[in-house]
Amino acid sequence: MAGTAGKEVEHLIDLMAKLPGLGPRSARRAVLQLIKKRGLLLEPLAQAMAEVAIHARECGICGNIGTSETCEICLDPKRDESLICVVSDVADLWAMERASVFKGRYHVLGGVLSALDGVGPDDLRIPQLVRRIADTRVTEVVLALNATIDGQTTAHYIADQLSDSPVEITSLAQGVPIGGELDYLDDGTITAALKARKTF
Amino acid sequence: MAGTAGKEVEHLIDLMAKLPGLGPRSARRAVLQLIKKRGLLLEPLAQAMAEVAIHARECGICGNIGTSETCEICLDPKRDESLICVVSDVADLWAMERASVFKGRYHVLGGVLSALDGVGPDDLRIPQLVRRIADTRVTEVVLALNATIDGQTTAHYIADQLSDSPVEITSLAQGVPIGGELDYLDDGTITAALKARKTF
Structure with missing residues (x-):
């Protein structure tokens, strides 16, 4: 299709193909759809991207993405500032918010420790977390990191860094997911769920 | 995540989720990626979309998408103008071009006939095709339509419309796809391949 x-149009397809979840074929389909829906989708999308490129910024306190220096969660006086939930990415913060059960503040690390990928503590917002906990009246830190090796390594590292602090450190419970069928669960999950069994 | x-950012996620191949979750992931790669991806993409919104247009002759009144294929003097390949969508034209074997011109219908979706001949560029064949020195029309019921209905309808014309009407061969394994092919394909068997 070179030149046709x-x-x-081809430049747009090349750029779209760089988005996660879109390969060359779906990028082509998306671009054709965009051209068909010029006024309804293509123009608003170009505009929305330009707006986000201008306005989006990291919250100086927690690392969430917002449109002001401090994000809406950090500014919300109804949020419990003595409770901090540590997540690896903004996507995880959004996932927690969708559950609408956590009423404290967040701290986004910007990744997890990974020897393989050469990610060390200073590449993440771990020093900022330690400082934030020392400087403010935080009483509990909830480690809401992925239940993967890198996620749990990061959780242990953070717990270690905070061991001198009087703050309480907790982590998300591990067990059978809601709606989960035992037959489809991996051994690790079943082991964790059995170890953490509760009185019914 | 309302308001967080x-x-x-949320408006951009809503728009991205309307693209084919992206749901709400992948739209969120894509937008986070865009914000992380602001200079490398977000700004160029906003720019590329704005450019396409301004410049992209349908070729007046064949219906291909290009940036001028007549597309590069229709303008190319090296393309055989006596040979027209009929496709349902621009994506199919691009697929044909990737195979780089067809050296004629195209005619994009803009869809296929569908009683269920209420798509009739006048909703497609079929009248334009009939006129184009009457007005120019076309000797062969290749029907490269999908091997689906609607695709083949459309092919039969077009062949019928052109039955008074001296033009030769051909269609893509049906059979076992290259690399295809018989065990994984449907009965219809095996039947078609057997009926069209050739001397080895």
Whole structure:
């Protein structure tokens, strides 16, 4: 198709194909759809991207993405500032917020420790977390990190860094997910759920 | 996550989720990636979309998407103008071009006939095709339509419309796809391949 669709269209396809979840084929389909829905989708999307490129920024306190220096969660006086939930990415913060059960503040690490990928503590917002806990009246830190090796390594590292602090450190419970069928669960989950069994 | 990411970011996620191949979750992931790669991806993408919104247009002759009144294929003097390949969508034209074997011109219908979806001949570029064949020196029309019921209905309808014309009408061969394993093929394909068997 080299040269048949005009270089602007091909440039757009190349860029779209770089998005996570879209390969070359779905990028082509998406671009054709965009051109068909020019006024309804293409123009608003171009506009929305330009707006986000100008306005989006990291919250200086927690690392959440917002449009002001301090994000809405950190500014919300109804949020319990003595409770901090540590997550690896903004996507995880959004996932926690969708559950609408956590009423404290967040701290986004920006990744997890990974020897393989060369990610050390200073590449993440771990020093900022330690400082934040020392400087403010935090009483509990909830480690809401992925139940993967890197996620749990990061959790242990943070717990270690905070061991001199009087703050209480907790982590999300591990067990059978709601709606989960035992037959489809891995051994690790079943082991964790059995170890953490509760009185019924 | 209502209200936690700023309304510009949420508006962008809503729009991205309307793209084919992206649901709400992958739209969120894509937007986070875009914000992380602001200079490398978000700004160029906003720019590329704005350019396409301004420049992209349908070729007046064949219906291909390009950036001028007549597309590069229709303008290319090396393309055989006596040979027209009829496809349902621009994506199919691009697929044909990737195979780089067809050296004629195209005609994009803009869909296929569908009683269920209420798509009739006048909703497609079929009248334009009939006129184009009457007005120019076309000797062969290749029907490269999907091997689906609607695709083949459309092919039969077009062949019928052109039955008074001296033009030769052909269609893509049906059979075992290259690399295809018989065990995984449907009965219809095996039947078609057997009926169209050739001397080895």
